[in-house]
Amino acid sequence: xxxxxxxxxxxxxxxxxxxxxxxxxxxxxxxxxxxxxxxxxxxxxxxxxxxxxxxxxxxxxxxxxxxxxxxxxxxxxxxxxxxxxxxxxxxxxxxxxxxxxxxxxxxxxxxxxxxxxxxxxxxxxxxxxxxxxxxxxxxxxxxxxxxxxxxxxxxxxxxxxxxxxxxxxxxxxxxxxxxxxxxxxxxxxxxxxxxxxxxxxxxxxxxxxxxxxxxxxxxxxxxxxxxxxxxxxxxxxxxxxxxxxxxxxxxxxxxxxxxxxxx
Amino acid sequence: xxxxxxxxxxxxxxxxxxxxxxxxxxxxxxxxxxxxxxxxxxxxxxxxxxxxxxxxxxxxxxxxxxxxxxxxxxxxxxxxxxxxxxxxxxxxxxxxxxxxxxxxxxxxxxxxxxxxxxxxxxxxxxxxxxxxxxxxxxxxxxxxxxxxxxxxxxxxxxxxxxxxxxxxxxxxxxxxxxxxxxxxxxxxxxxxxxxxxxxxxxxxxxxxxxxxxxxxxxxxxxxxxxxxxxxxxxxxxxxxxxxxxxxxxxxxxxxxxxxxxxxxxxxxxxxxx
Numbered sequence: 359x360x361x362x363x364x365x366x367x368x369x370x371x372x373x374x375x376x377x378x379x380x381x382x383x384x385x386x387x388x389x390x391x392x393x394x395x396x397x398x399x400x401x402x403x404x405x406x407x408x409x410x411x412x413x414x415x416x417x418x419x420x421x422x423x424x425x426x427x428x429x430x431x432x433x434x435x436x437x438x439x440x441x442x443x444x445x446x447x448x449x450x451x452x453x454x455x456x457x458x459x460x461x462x463x464x465x466x467x468x469x470x471x472x473x474x475x476x477x478x479x480x481x482x483x484x485x486x487x488x489x490x491x492x493x494x495x496x497x498x499x500x501x502x503x504x505x506x507x508x509x510x511x512x513x514x515x516x517x518x519x520x521x522x523x524x525x526x527x528x529x530x531x532x533x534x535x536x537x538x539x540x541x542x543x544x545x546x547x548x549x550x551x552x553x554x555x556x557x558x559x560x561x562x563x564x565x566x567x568x569x570x571x572x573x574x575x576x577x578x579x580x581x582x583x584x585x586x587x588x589x590x591x592x593x594x595x596x597x598x599x600x601x602x603x604x605x606x607x608x609x610x611x612x613x614x615x616x617x618x619x620x621x
Numbered sequence: 622x623x624x625x626x627x628x629x630x631x632x633x634x635x636x637x638x639x640x641x642x643x644x645x646x647x648x649x650x651x652x653x654x655x656x657x658x659x660x661x662x663x664x665x666x667x668x669x670x671x672x673x674x675x676x677x678x679x680x681x682x683x684x685x686x687x688x689x690x691x692x693x694x695x696x697x698x699x700x701x702x703x704x705x706x707x708x709x710x711x712x713x714x715x716x717x718x719x720x721x722x723x724x725x726x727x728x729x730x731x732x733x734x735x736x737x738x739x740x741x742x743x744x745x746x747x748x749x750x751x752x753x754x755x756x757x758x759x760x761x762x763x764x765x766x767x768x769x770x771x772x773x774x775x776x777x778x779x780x781x782x783x784x785x786x787x788x789x790x791x792x793x794x795x796x797x798x799x800x801x802x803x804x805x806x807x808x809x810x811x812x813x814x815x816x817x818x819x820x821x822x823x824x825x826x827x828x829x830x831x832x833x834x835x836x837x838x839x840x841x842x843x844x845x846x847x848x849x850x851x852x853x854x855x856x857x858x859x860x861x862x863x864x865x866x867x868x869x870x871x872x873x874x875x876x877x878x879x880x881x882x883x884x885x886x887x888x889x890x891x892x893x894x
Contacts, residue, residue, distance in 0.1 A: 370690045371723055379721030386713035387706065450706060458671060458704040459714070459761055462696070463721030465670045465687040620672040 376473035401432030405493035429497035444533020486526030514585035538612025627677030652815030653804035660824035693722030697762030707747025751778030
C-alpha cells in the first residue's frame with residue numbers, strides 16, 4: 359500500500375474504459391468461445407447439408423430458384439446462440455452479482471450498456487460476416503452437379519450473404535436489449551425465443567405473411583437472405599431498416615430502465 | 622470523506638432509511654452498527670450510487686458517486702461477498718475492473734498478493750469458498766488504491782486468522798489517512814477495530830460518537846449497543862427458556878451473546894455453500 363496522494367488523478371473515465379472492460383469480460387468467459395464455435399460449426403454444417411440436398415429446380419420454378427437462400431438456412435440456429443449469449447452479457451451480471459463491481463467502475467448505466475452493445479455487437483457482426491461468407495462458399499461447393507451455382511458476383515447474392523451476417527450482429531444487440539429490459543435470464547431468453555421462433559410461426563399460421571413478415575426470423579429468411587426478393591415479404595433494405603429500428607427501440611428502452619432502476 | 626445528508630429510501634410502504642445524516646472522516650475507522658434490517662446496507666448502496674435515494678444525497682470526496690472522475694481510484698467497496706461472475710478467474714475479474722477504472726494492470730497482481738489469492742488467481746472464482754470470495758472482494762476494493770473505503774461485513778466467512786488480518790488492514794488503511802467505513806454485526810470485533818461509531822436503527826441515526834465515549838462508565842460496547850438499539854430492533858428471536866430471567870436485563874445477556882458470537886466466529890466458512 360502506498361500512502362494516499364493528495365493530488366486528484368487527471369482526466370476522466372469514459373466509454374473507452376467501459377468498452378475495454380467489457381471486452382476483457384467477454385473473452386475471459388469460456389462460454390463465449392464455445393457459443394461462437396457452435397454458431398460457426400452449426401451454420402456451416404446446415405448450409406452444406408442443405409445445399410447437398412438441393413435438387414435441380416423444375417422448369418416452372420427455375421425463375422424463382424434461389425440457392426443463396428438455402429445456403430443461409432443455418433442463420434435460424436445461429437441467431438438463437440448469438441441472441442442467448444447477448445442476453446447473458448447483461449443478465450449474467452445480475453445473476454452473479456458482478457453488476458455491483460461493474461457499476462462501481464462505470465457508474466453510468468447508459469455508458470455501460472452502450473459499451474456492452476458496442477463490444478458484443480462488433481464481435482457478433484464480425485463472426486456473422488465471416489461465417490456467412492464461409493458457409494456460402496462451402497455450401498456452393500457442396501451443390502450437386504447440374505444445379506445452377508450461385509456466384510458471389512451474381513445480382514443480390516453478396517447483399518444476401520452480408521445482410522445475413524449482419525443479422526447475427528443485430529440479434530446479438532437485441533439479446534442485450536432484452537436482457538437489460540428484464541434483467542432475468544429465464545424471462546429474457548423466453549422473450550427472445552418467443553419473438554424469433556414462436557410468435558412468427560403462430561402468426562404465420564393464422565394470418566399468413568401480413569403480420570408475420572415483420573418478425574426478425576421472417577425478415578432474416580425472406581427479406582435479408584434472398585438474392586431474389588420474395589413477393590408479400592419486406593424488401594431486403596426495408597427488412598434491414600425495420601430490424602435496425604427494433605434494435606434501437608429495445609436498446610433505448612433497456613438503457614432507460616437500467617438508469618432508472620436500483621441495481 | 623463521506624457525507625450522508627438527509628438520506629431517505631422507501632420501498633413501497635416501508636421506509637428503509639429515514640432522514641439519515643452523518644459524516645465519515647479520513648484517518649479513522651468508522652464503525653457502522655445497527656440491528657438486522659436497520660438500513661446499513663441500503664445506506665452503503667446509496668453511497669455507491671447503486672440505489673437512488675428518495676430524498677437527500679450521499680457524497681464521496683465532495684461528489685455523488687456517479688459524478689466521480691475515476692470511481693475505482695477514489696472509492697473502494699466490498700458490499701457483498703459475491704460480486705463476480707463464477708465462470709471468470711479472479712485475475713480476469715480484477716483485470717477487467719482495472720481496465721474500467723483506468724488502473725495500471727500490474728496493480729492486479731499486487732492486490733492478489735495482498736489478499737493472499739496469488740496461488741489461486743487463475744481458478745474460476747465460482748469454485749472459491751466464502752472466505753476466498755471475501756478476499757477477492759477486498760482485492761477489488763483495494764485495486765484503485767482509493768482514499769475512501771466501504772466494507773459491509775468484511776469478516777463474514779473468514780477464519781480467525783482472516784479476521785485478525787482484516788482488523789489490521791482496516792487500521793492500517795485508516796492510519797494512511799484514508800476514510801474507512803466498516804459495517805459489522807460483530808460488536809466484539811467492532812470494539813477492537815473502530816475508532817468512531819455511527820449507530821442506526823430502523824433507518825434513523827441513533828448515535829454518532831466515538832467508541833471511547835460510548836463505553837464510558839464501565840459499560841462494554843455491547844451493553845451500550847443494546848441500550849441504544851433496544852427499541853429499534855426489527856427482528857428479535859424469542860428468549861430461550863433457560864435464559865428468560867437473564868434477558869430482562871442486558872447486563873446479564875452480554876456474556877451469553879458473547880459466547881454465541883465467539884462460537885460463530887470460530888466456525889470458519891459458516892455460510893459456505
